[in-house]
Amino acid sequence: MTTATLPPILPAVIDLVTTAGVWLANEFARPDGPRFSDGDTSPIDTEIELFLRERLTALLPARFVGEEAGVLAAEANGYCWVVDPHDGTRAFLEGRRGSAISVGLLRRGIPVLGVVYAPTSPDRGPDMIAWADGGGITRNGVPVPIDLSRRDLTSTDIVFLNHGAGQRPVWNSTACAPARFMPLPSIAYRLARVAVGDGIATVTLRPVNAHDIAAGHALLTAAGGVLVAEDGVPVTYGEDGDSRPFACFGGAPAAVAALRARTWRGSTEPRREPKIALAWPRVAEDQRFDRALGCLLGMVVGDSLGSQVEFQSAQTIARRYPGGVRDLAPSAVWDTLAGQPTDDSELGLALARSLAEAGKYNADHAAAAYGRWYASEPFDCGHTTALAFGAAASALTHKARAARAKANAASQSNGSLMRIAPIGVWARDPDEAARVASEDSALSHPHPVCRAACAAYAAAINAALSGADRRGMMETALRVAEAAGAEAAPVLAVLRQARAGVAPADFQHQMGWVLIALQNAFFHLAAGTRTELALIATVAQGGDSDTNAAIAGALLGAADGRASLPVRWVMPVLTCRPDPGLHPARPRPNDYWPDDLLDLTEALLLRRAPS
Structure with missing residues (x-):
């Protein structure tokens, strides 16, 4: 030739x-x-x-x-x-x-x-x-x-x-x-x-x-x-x-x-073992795996995106970001790195690691993980969360009992819903996801509304991993909410509103209310909003923007899979390492880094103890 x-x-x-x-x-x-x-x-x-x-x-x-x-x-x-x-x-x-x-x-x-x-x-x-x-x-x-x-x-x-x-x-x-x-x-x-x-x-x-x-x-x-x-x-x-x-x-x-021109050889830094060690057999490269990754990546992405404007009004955000908050960047609110979790997904990571380590849900094991998180001096912690997990941190034994004893039974804040997504990934079926999510919520947020919200949300995520489309996810959430009884009627009401195309009317008043976050996430689910656009729209509403976006991100990421999250969002999360040796403004223990989130997600799908 x-x-x-x-x-x-x-x-x-x-x-x-x-x-x-x-x-x-x-x-x-x-x-x-x-x-x-x-x-x-x-x-x-x-x-x-x-x-x-x-x-x-x-x-x-x-x-x-x-x-x-x-x-x-x-x-x-x-x-x-x-x-x-x-x-x-x-x-x-x-x-x-x-x-x-x-x-x-x-x-x-x-x-x-x-x-x-x-x-x-x-x-x-x-x-x-x-x-x-x-x-x-x-x-x-x-x-x-x-x-x-x-x-x-x-x-x-x-x-x-x-x-x-x-x-x-x-x-x-x-x-x-x-x-x-x-x-x-x-x-x-x-x-x-x-x-x-x-x-x-x-x-x-x-x-x-x-x-x-x-x-x-x-x-x-x-x-x-x-x-x-x-x-x-x-x-x-x-x-x-x-x-x-x-x-x-x-x-x-x-x-x-x-x-x-850099020095690449001669490191004296001790070699660290991976936080997650995976065994065979491995999870197949299928829809279940893809949606699980989309769920937990969406949780951290939403948290980090929203943390840039947390507590601000929609009007202030619109002036500062005329096109919306579209990129992960360092947060001036918390002095965090681009892609760095706040309390929302740090607690989600703590729960995920507990499930992966134990192979089953154990309230004492989970409470111990939450107690360690509280003892790590997080830079952000809600009052209701602090009451329960401060008690868990102090208790020498029976940590779940200690957390429940101090939990605020009247609170309807979003602090349990924001962390609960890993249960939806881990559970065998929607009913187990609902039951365990309700049990975990009771450690810190025992109000029936909080428990029912967590149950419906985790069940919907699990349904997605089992192949349900958005309509099927919504139907699963409604079924679980209906079964929760009269005390949880407000949860069923906001889910029905979301299905009918009604978004929350106000993100500022009672900005940490669990039903704002729940209704917003399911509104975008029912409306068919693309994950990327839903998170930008959620953050633009202001208020408790990181929590609202973390909750929406996990739900919609489960619906649409990892490809629904742009590379420009995923890469900062997977490369975020706020190690004290690098002198970030908010150094954190590596259990709360998201750099191994892909392995951790797979571990949730694998690490199941026999029933």
């Missing part, structure tokens, strides 16, 4: 890689975990490579360089397939999501095609990023016009690092500053995500080969980025497909230059 025009083979390559991705996802979902040959390899890697080698060389005859089966020579035509059938195998075998299939094509040493597919992306679900010379980058078939060439390293940016980077949060946060970092196993996928704008750069400090980087390099180049070795020399390839940089930096040129 002498023409310089690449044949139109990209759709066929994408189809082949998609097929291989199904194999990889199925391997991850094996009941006993993936097969392995040793600590770094799995038979699935070789199986995928042999499949791709046969099909790709039939599609375009060329030299083939693979990681597992080696080199397949061909008549010299200037083209060379460079393939890693499974980039990130070690992390995959350890149970980490985010490994990828990487297919690159070189023409006389120049990348002209790149396809990177992560069938088990931790935050995105199946994620296919592709490009071929003469076209634009696509993500899951949708064009993604990105230009990295003029971007600088800023505080809103993300740097992708290896999958163990989170175990040294202070060292790696300092190296990436003012940006944040997100760990991912596959360098190919890290490069690909930079190419579609999820991050500004990626750094790998270990030696790499062409099969690790060729596809990602192609994507990065198409987006105006660069890939250089540690000494700043651009990464190149021989016509035989060989390239062996000792380490590399890829991304926006200015960001790469800045990051190369």
Whole structure:
């Protein structure tokens, strides 16, 4: 072949890689975990490579360089397939999501095609990023016009690092500053995500080969980025497909230059063990998992979005944010980081960790978790919550009894509803979700209205995970509220109003009232409001904006899944680490960081003790 025009083979390559991705996802979902040959390899890697080698060389005859089966020579035509059938195998075998299939094509040493597919992306679900010379980058078939060439390293940016980077949060946060970092196993996928704008750069400090980087390099180049070795020399390839940089930096040129100047080696920070350790079998990449992630991400996103304007009036917010509060940013109200939880989702995280650890709901275990949270000196804590959980913190035993004894039986505030979403994710069915949510509410907010609100809300979330649409979620909530009796009649009334298209009339008067938050969330559910728009609209109403948005975010995230939450909201949450060693204004213990929220969500779906 002498023409310089690449044949139109990209759709066929994408189809082949998609097929291989199904194999990889199925391997991850094996009941006993993936097969392995040793600590770094799995038979699935070789199986995928042999499949791709046969099909790709039939599609375009060329030299083939693979990681597992080696080199397949061909008549010299200037083209060379460079393939890693499974980039990130070690992390995959350890149970980490985010490994990828990487297919690159070189023409006389120049990348002209790149396809990177992560069938088990931790935050995105199946994620296919592709490009071929003469076209634009696509993500899951949708064009993604990105230009990295003029971007600088800023505080809103993300740097992708290896999958163990989170175990040294202070060292790696300092190296990436003012940006944040997100760990991912596959360098190919890290490069690909930079190419579609999820991050500004990626750094790998270990030696790499062409099969690790060729596809990602192609994507990065198409987006105006660069890939250089540690000494700043651009990464190149021989016509035989060989390239062996000792380490590399890829991304926006200015960001790469800045990051190369940092100290990356020699950390003395003690290595921290992950907060969540997941075992096999794992949760399938299905609707249930997607909606569970949407629920808990929505809880933290809504909390952080609303915290920027908490207690302000709708008029004040409209003046300051004419287009609405649309981005996660540091909160001047609380001096928190973008994506940092306040009391709403900190308590939600405490409950989720209790459920994951115990494998069942235990009121004493939950009360102990809430007591530890109270003893951690949170920067925000409602009066009703403080009464109960202060007592739990002080009690040496019988912590649930101590909390209930001090709980304000007259309060109808929203402090239990704001934390209750994890029960909807964890429970086996809506009825169990309702029962346990009511029991948990009684620890701090025992009023029948609070308990019924929590029950209806958690049941609706659980119904979503079982496949219910928005109408089915609403019907579940109404059924639970009807069963709660006359004392909970106000809950049934506001749910009926929400179903009829009536939003709360006033978010300012009694701004912490549980029924404002409940009616608002179910109003948007019934109206079909997109999650993103519902949270912006909720925050725009002012009042207890973080709590209202956290409650709406979890409900609507459960309805619509994680893709309903924009990347610009999800990434600040998953990279938020208010470690005291980084000197944030509001340092917090790492149990209240949301950086492991994806693993925690999966743990809720897995960690169920037998009935």
